[in-house]
Amino acid sequence: MSMQKPGLPKGMRDFGPDKMAKRNFIFSAIRTTFEKFGYQPLETPSMENLSVLTGKYGDEGDQLLFKVLNSGDYLAKTSQDDYDAGSKQLLHKISEKGLKYDLTVPFARYVVMNRHELTFPFKRYQIQPVWRADRPQKGRYREFYQCDADVIGTNSLICEMEIVLMINEVFDKLGIENYDIKVNNRKILAGITEAIGEADKLSELCTSIDKLDKIGKQGVIDELGSRSFASAAINALEPFLNIEGDNDQKLKTIKTLLADAASGLEGISEFEEILNYLAQFGIKNHHIAFDPMLARGLSYYTGTILEVKSNDVKIGSLSGGGRYDDLTGVFGMPGISGIGFSFGVDRIYDVMDTLGLFPEEAIISTTALVTNFERKTEPYALKVLSELRNAQIKSEIYPEPAKLKKQMNYADKKNIPYVLLVGEDEMESQLVTLKNMQTGQQTKITISEGIEILAKH
């Protein structure tokens, strides 16, 4: 048998115990918050029919889909003609399924397929991996988790407010304090295109403006020029690029700039309504920063859009989302309004790691290790172990008699805070020796006294 060196496919990762403990800490903060706000879990399969996936993410997105070959002899149905016609023609003969690219499209598919059983407004959350055949780089992988929550079937702005509340709650649980929830509205952006006389170029404006952080005002102006925006329009845009101040000042400025753009004013009043709701809820420090130049790439957004940025760590957005008017239209169920958002676990992880925000409880796996001296004392050690577990203390026994040094070392490496030494002396006296690994102190006490101390962890 020949040896082979193991390796991972491009852009794929293992998560060892350390990383899993930290990731689960994040996942559980997100999950409990979603559930607290009345969102129900949904899981969809890792594969969807290609007909469901293609055409939903643009040409670029279609290229990034992982396609799965048909089972069996996948060339059986093909002919030389298909081959000559090129890969695009050949593709649908050899592949009918693909790995899902995001959670939103499968969600829309699910809603349409189950519309008669669902009660609307339907609120669901979904925490699952998705796959993209992208070229990987830092913070971008070919397999990554998305944590989405959507409510579909209502256009109430209470949903927007609740998203802000959930973001506040999750970041509060995680200990992230210095962040902004940037909020804008596609209607405001539409109003801007109206005001500058380029009403038919909303999506071009969005993709350029979205890069403002990266390429600066001049960069945006140059890019709009190359996208054939009239120079008068670009001049008219400048005052919008220069909007500054706190939320009230920005609102005041943009209101005068958009005085004649109906949809723009509508977007502004929607934003004000959200602030209003938050005030009624008694939330003062909601972290909202109105940003009329926030655009977001995704084309299906039609109303409120939002994005969360850390002010401590320079990294992409930690969370983002928006309102859409017609997510399910492509599957034959038009005119249903909804809003969704999602957390970027990998980026949140990076922020928490660099700021050292993971609490110790999130990292400790086992609270107590019971030592194993020799076969003769194993029954007593097992009795101790069983009592610890009955008291809900995370505990384990070293599975074989070994040198104490080795067992202590095991506890140390595994970050186990307490070791219970249970040997011949302890067995005879029916006691345990409890050692605190941080202080190095140890005492001989009864099992129930030991449990009392350990139960506090």
Added chain:
RNA sequence: GUGGUUGUAGUUCAGUUGGUUAGAACGCCUGAUUGUGGUUCAGGAGGUCGUGGGUUCGAGUCCCAUCUUCCACCCCA
């Protein structure tokens, strides 16, 4: 998809114009210490130099291909 970049021990990295047996630190294992981890000391194991070709008397070093890593675009989380 475009243009770069990277790969040597478990990990981070040295390795001279191509020249004997490829090194270090940390980590790991054993012992000093037969019931005590982190510190110290002594010893030890561990490498098809990413993979496949090529040039050469000779390749970790040069050339080609391929995979991988990271970065900038495109796009996005």
